[in-house]
Amino acid sequence: MKIDKFFALASEAGIAQSQIQVIKSSSTKIRLFRGDVDEFKIKESQTVIACGVYDGKFGSAISEKLDEEALKTLVESIKRNASISEKPDEVGLFAGSPKYKKKNIYSSELRNTPITEKIALLKRLEAAIKGYDPRITDADQVTYAESESEVFFYNSLGLKLKQKGNYFYFVAGAVAAENDEVKTYYDEFFGTDIKAFNPEELAKKICDKALAKFHWFTCESGQYPTVLDRTVFAALLDYFLDSTIADNVQRHTSFLEGKLNAQVGSSKLTIEEKPLERTPFYSYFDDEGVATSNKTIVKNGKLLTYLYNRETAKKDGVETTGNAAWHGGKIGTGYSSVYVKKGKQTFEKLIAPIKEGVYITEIAGLGTGMNARSGNFSCQAEGYWIKDGKINRPLNLITLSGNLLQLMKDIKGFDDRAQLDSSSFCNADCLIKKLSIGGN
Amino acid sequence: MISKSLALQVLNEALATGGDYAEIYLEENHPVSITLENGKVETVSTPITCGAGIRILQGTKSVYGSTSDLRKKNLLSLANRLAASFEGERQITISKINKNRVKNISPIKIHLADVPVEEKVEWLKKGYAAAKAVDPRVVRIRTSLLNTSKTVQIFTAENEIGVESNNVEERGRYAIEVVAKDGDNIESAFAGPGRTGGWEYFTEQLNIEEVSKKAAEKAIRLLGAKECPSGRFTVVVGNGWGGVLFHEACGHSLEATATGKGLSVFSHSIGKQIASPIVTAYDDGTIPNEWGSNNIDSEGKKTQKNLLIKNGICVGFLVDKLGGRRLNMEPNGCSRRQDYTFAPTSRMSNTYIAPGKDSPEDIVKDTKLGIYVADFGGGSVEPTTGEFNFSASEAYIIRDGKLAEPVKGCTLIGSGKEVLMNIDRVGNDCGLGQGNCGSLSGSVPVNVGQPTIRIKEITVGGRGGKLE
Incomplete structure (x- = not known):
């Protein structure tokens, strides 16, 4: 009814075509610190995005309310914002596609799993991290989060669509210390099937990677054959895809x-x-x-x-x-x-031909170190030195620099370890002919 | 916003199960964003944000919930569900709420919300025209003006005392992105000056033509810049935005968020030498009209000028309510959050290295070979290890004490402990630069600042090979 009211108000205001999306979402986040829940968050929100074509121009407005007063404000804002715009609307709103491939991906099981079971999994995760090795001194950001959203889409041309989804993730970090060295590593598990989560498996992965960082060195600056961990390649690929936007x-x-x-x-x-x-x-x-x-x-x-x-x-x-x-x-x-598309070879085979090179497992500062227009980038990195086709020793405080287009052209292959991440990218580790590494 | 009587009910509901502190943070924000693409208005965005966040503490345990539904029934239900996280007996009952007198430290003559959009558009067009006139290789100019007008109402309950604090936050920021193209060579430059202030800042203090022209000139200069060399070099960091060095290398690691849990590289550093003796640093949320300033913090406490480092010795942390409980320290007015959907935590506001004695010219003159970084894009840090990075958006080679050729694609990395000790010159030209800082409680406006400084040696990354 509120939607009909919106269309009526828009029509009265002279907005030729109008559209409204209502996004209802809720999330829960629980964080442990040294055995206790030290943070518990609930978030409930509603976002209303409305738009329309007025006087041949497009205008939009956003609100968190859907009462009559808010509907009036939305309509007034669309009209005012369209009036100020100097860009003619080229396409109008959309009447609908001939066919939609609708699936139900909502997990009732995730919603119905009691919060106590989720906290129990979180406690197992923290205990597994802290008990893994005497050099693991703490677990950090041990967090469970779940999110649910429902989107309703309507426009004045008669199009009505809706979809609902939910997912969860566990994330945690291990703090490892040996002599004066302190190292951290964070990782996550996400999906819709909570039964697939194994806390001990994630803890092992996190701790092994944190412990492997001890006794690092900084290599000489130069250009080296470079293997990018799948998460690093995904971060770079994101900017490459931004350039495919018309x-x-x-x-x-x-x-x-x-x-x-x-x-x-x-x-x-x-x-x-x-x-x-x-x-x-x-x-x-x-x-x-x-x-x-x-x-x-x-x-x-x-x-x-x-x-x-x-x-x-x-x-x-x-x-x-x-x-x-x-x-x-x-x-x-x-x-x-x-x-x-992933490769057919294992990670070991991917790095086997490299006499001297680097395996980059983590990067930081790409958000500011990337020139998205030119594709040139430079950022902080860490990983491992590769010698005679094998992982040799950890590398730290180095920089990774290159150009995205050249990097994509220099891809020599992928291994077979592709995995879908919470970034929504599914890709494997990637070998690049050479990239610039800054160090000593 | 809500009445005192409703706030009283919600706070008492929140405290029913043994919480020893409860807080309701309500906000209504009416931002206006106008964006011009190549001199023509393309988007006017006027989203309205309105909601509440409720937090309950019991010792160092925290629960937080947020909602955009401000009806009495929903707020009481949220408080009830959050309180259910604790299993104790009621410790506190609030019977009265006192009003906190909030003093406005940032006077405003003309509220940005009162300025007609058409007037702002005309002003933005001046920026476009100035940038466009610089060079025909400028292919895209995006100019925008964002102003926020946020009304905040905070109710806190502790030690059987209820307090209401009301505040209005008004900020404005001009942003320009210039893209220059020469064949396949594309470069861009950005400038984004802003203030906690009114329209008078933009029309009387900020020279939009000058800012826009400089951004365009920078983009053009980058077209001809060489790739930055890599290795360990002496680096001179220019004033103003150069302060992102301190922000990343040290500031985040001094926030109670990290130090309170013993997870910061500087957790146990009070009284210890963590920087060169010529470094003194502050975080000051009280500077009138500055971008990171505010009358009160997100817990209703007055903002303060906090001395963090004195002559290289760590003398203070940035402490919020929860962090203070962990550290057994008093909160010092630095609790911040992006909006009601985030629980507040200790954050920087206007953070800067205090001016020294050297002239910036002398610092460059006394450097035989190195890199001069004039401007930055930003950076990040891992507070536990203190390892940080920041990217230069404008840099030059220093040869024989003079600025030589421009270079691009320059990243500086290091560990906070090492870099702060490596500062061997501090200039007398302290300046501030505006940015947004992202962390646990969301994105908040911050000023970073410093005079020109010199770092004896730091790792520089780029694709330009060796520095010769």
Whole structure:
């Protein structure tokens, strides 16, 4: 009824077409510290995103309320914001796709698992970390979180869509100390099937990686064959994909401009976006109400498509790829569920040919160290020195620098350890011909 | 916002099971963001945020809940569910709420919310025009003006005393991103000056043409810059935004969030030498109209000027209520949060290294070979190990005491302990730069600051090979 009221108010205000999305979400977060729950958080929210076309221009407004007063404010804001805009609306709102691939991914089991069982798992995780080795001095940020959201989408052209999802994650860190050295390592487990979580397995992984960091050294600066851990490659790939967004290309601020159907990576690189996979990132419609689809973005190094919403697609004379996403008060473009084709070899075989090189397991500062326009980056890194095809000793306080386009072209291969992370990227470890390492 | 009588009910509900401190944080925020793409208004965004966060402490245990539904029934239900986390008997009952007199430290003549959008648009167009005029290789200019107008109401209950604190936070920030392109070579530059203040700052103090022109000139300069060399070098860090060095290398590690749990590299450093004797540093949330300033913190306490390091000796931490309980220290007005969905914690506000004696010119003149970093993009730190990084957005090689060729793609890394001890010159030209800092309680506006300083040796990363 409230939705009908919104459409009526919008129509009365002269807003030719209008759309409203209501996102209801709730989350719970529990953190342990030395055996006790030291932080328990509950978050309940409702976000209302409304937009419309007024006087041939697009306007939008956001609120956390859905009462009559809020509906009036939303309508007034859409009208005022559209009036000020100097950009004509090119596409109007969307009447609907012929077919939507709707799946139920909501886990009732996750919701129904008592919170006491979740806290018990968290306590096992903390105990397993602290008891793993005498050099593990503490467990940090031992946290369980779960989140649930329901999205309702309506527009004045008669389109009605909704979807619901939930997921959980456990995250923890180990603090390891030996002599004067203090080292930390954090990792996570996420998904929708809480029964699949093994606290001792995650604790072992975290502790082994923290303990392996002792007796590090800083190598000489230079260019080395470089293996990027899958999480590091995913972080870099995120910026590469940002450059496939058509809006960036059309504004001449993407290093992939003019490279459609050209080689933008080595033949080992194939990137797909799969929003319809049955994962916590599943989404069957985008923020314009367009049906999403699985698609190949780069195949064997060749760029097959940019990512579009309806407006940028019209500009290029192509169909939208169903990637519309709200961004700062306008409908921009986004992506999730990114899959990179993995290799067939093991990690050991991937590094076997490297006489002297580096294996980068963690990076920091990429957010400010990346020039997303040029693809040039430089950031803090750590990992391991590779010698004669094997992991030799830990490396720390080094920098990793390169150019994204060159990096993708220099990919020599992936191993077979692909895994979907909470970043929504599923990829394996990657060997790069060479990257610049800053050290001594 | 809510009445005192409802607040009283909610606080008492929250304290029913043995909590010894309860707090309700309510906020209503009406930000306005105007963005121009290449001189034309593309987006006007006016989201409205309104909600409440309830926190209960029992010793050093904390529970927190937030909701955008401010109806009495829902607030009482949230307090009840949070209180259910504790199993004890009631320790405190609040019968009265006193009003905390909050003094405004940042006078405002013209509220940004009262300025017509059209007037702001015309002002933003001046920025576009100034940047566009710099060079035909400038291909994209995005200018924006964001102003927030946040009304905050905080109720706290401790030792059977209830307190209400009301505050209004008004900030404005101009941001410009300039992208320059020459063939396949693309570079960008950013500037983002801001204030806790009114329209008068933007029209009377900030020269939008100058800021925008400089951003465009920087983007053009970067087109011709060489890749930064890598290795361990002497680095001179310019004033203002250079303070991100101290923010990352030391500031976060002095927050009670980390020190209170014994998880910071500086946890047990009070009274110890942690920096060169020429370094003195403060965090000061009381500077009138500065970007990181505020009348009160997120727990209703007055902000303070906190001395953190005196002549290289660590003399203080940034302490919030919960951290204070862990450290057995008094909170010092630095509890902050992005919005009601975050529990507050100890955070920096306006953090800076105090001015020294050297002139910046002399510091450069006395450096034979090294890197001069004029501006930064930002950085991050792992407080437990103290290892940090920050990225330069404008840097030059120093040759024979003079600034030589510009370089790009420059990252500085190190451990806080090592770098602070390695500062061997401190200039007399202290300046502040505006940014947003992300941490456990979300993204908050902060000033970073310092005079020009010199670090004897630090690891520099880049793709330019050796420095010769």
